Amino acid sequence: MRKLIATAFAAVSLLVASPAFSQTPPNVLIVGQIAEPKSLDPHAVTAVNDFRILMNVYDGLTRYKDGTLEVEPALAESWEISDDGLTYTFKLREGVEFHDGTPLNAEAVKFNFDRMLDEDNPYHETGPFPLAFYFSAVDEVTAVDDLTVAFKLKEPFAPFLSNLAYPTGLIVSPEAVKKSGKDFGRSPVGTGAFKFEEWQANSRVVITRNED
Numbered sequence: 078m079r080k081l082i083a084t085a086f087a088a089v090s091l092l093v094a095s096p097a098f099s100q101t102p103p104n105v106l107i108v109g110q111i112a113e114p115k116s117l118d119p120h121a122v123t124a125v126n127d128f129r130i131l132m133n134v135y136d137g138l139t140r141y142k143d144g145t146l147e148v149e150p151a152l153a154e155s156w157e158i159s160d161d162g163l164t165y166t167f168k169l170r171e172g173v174e175f176h177d178g179t180p181l182n183a184e185a186v187k188f189n190f191d192r193m194l195d196e197d198n199p200y201h202e203t204g205p206f207p208l209a210f211y212f213s214a215v216d217e218v219t220a221v222d223d224l225t226v227a228f229k230l231k232e233p234f235a236p237f238l239s240n241l242a243y244p245t246g247l248i249v250s251p252e253a254v255k256k257s258g259k260d261f262g263r264s265p266v267g268t269g270a271f272k273f274e275e276w277q278a279n280s281r282v283v284i285t286r287n288e289d
Contacts, residue, residue: 108129110126110129110130111126112124112126113278113279114126114127114130114276114282115127115262116262116263117130117131117134117262117263117265117273117276117282118203118249118261118262118265119131119135119244119245119247119249119267120189120192120193120204120206120208120209120245120247120249121204121205121206121207121262122207122244122262123207123208128244130282130284131244131247131265132244132247132269133269133270133271133284134265134267134269134271134272134273134284135244135247135248135249135265135267135268135269136151136152136247136248136267136268136269137151137152137241137242137243137246137247137248138151138152138153138156138167138169138186138241138246138248139151139153139238139239139241139242139246140242141239141242146239148238148239148241148242151242152169152170152173152181152186152248152268153167153168153169153170154168154169154170155167155168156168156238161233162230162233162234163229163230163231163232163233164227164228164229164230165227165228165230165237165238166221166225166226166227166228167186167225167226167227167228168224168225169181169182169183169186169224169225169226170224171224173268174268174289175250175252175253175266175267175268176250176266176267176268176272176273176287177250177252177253177266179250179251179252179253181248181268182220182223182224183220183221183222183223183224183225183226184220184223184251185248185250185251186218186220186226186248187218187219187220187226188200188251188254189248189249189251190212190215190218190228191218192204192206192254193206193209193212193245194209194212194213194215200254200255200258202259203254203258203259203261206245208243208245209245211240211243211245211246212240212245212246214230214231214232214234214237215228215229215230215231216229216230216231217229247267248267248268249261249265249266249267250266250267252266253265253266263276269287270286270287271284271285271286271287272284272285272286272287
């Protein structure tokens, strides 16, 4: 049976709706949130309330090891750092797809950071991106080949790998952004363990187990 997470809003409603909870189907987890999400676009939000949902829908190039702030591989299976600390070259995992069936490749990663950092990018207007300054040290992102992406920094920046593990570094589907534009945050598409299913305003967000 597929699993899903339903995110319910308003703690008071959880107390008065207890009979409904007794009818919760198997393999369903209901999590109370303090407020309606602002958006499910990881590049456009700043609230931990939203991040709790986003971390299930998306992956980043790196992630934090459970219970620590130590960085480990995620969408990137490995990376190399140049001797001068200015170039980070990531090797991406093979065979990863976004929930819409499009491939996770170097061009997709480049799209994500160009969208946030390049004011002339045609999809920069799908913002704003309030935490893009986390990556202000990035000078250029290059798709070296299909599964290799390189970040050239303006100067050495020690927290770079850690910032990639932060929710602002989560990778979204370029094709979904192109399709939905400013409404992408209401129809999110990532590569994570759960896929977006529905968002009922002031009621719930439902995400469903990613069988792939």
